[in-house]
Amino acid sequence: METRTSNAALREYLDAIHEKELKDVLIKLELLDAIENGEMNCFICEKTVRLNNIGIIFVQDGEFKFLCDSKNCYWEFMRRRGSQE
Numbered sequence: 001m002e003t004r005t006s007n008a009a010l011r012e013y014l015d016a017i018h019e020k021e022l023k024d025v026l027i028k029l030e031l032l033d034a035i036e037n038g039e040m041n042c043f044i045c046e047k048t049v050r051l052n053n054i055g056i057i058f059v060q061d062g063e064f065k066f067l068c069d070s071k072n073c074y075w076e077f078m079r080r081r082g083s084q085e
Contacts, residue, residue, distance in 0.1 A: 022051065029057075031064060042068035044076050 017025050026032040034040050040049045043065045047053075055069040056077065067073050 017057075022054070026051075029064060040066050042066060042070070042073055044068075044073040045070060 023032060026035055031040070035049065035051060035054070038048045038050065041047065042049055042055075043058075043060075044067060047068045047070070049066040049068055053069045054066060055074055056067040058065050058067075067077055
């Protein structure tokens, strides 16, 4: 499931979200239900992303995407991102 960004203020770049604030942020982004229902997948490995394994939330083509907390997925994401710049 992919979710379109709906609030311009929430589309701004965030450096980090504290674990204590993650649920609140996901509620504001209207993504918490999708995460809790196992509907979101890692952009790289396609593993189901849940609250306990979110590594990165990013926007691509106006849609929120996720990375799991795998270091391999992080480095692959960074490699792909670097090749696009």
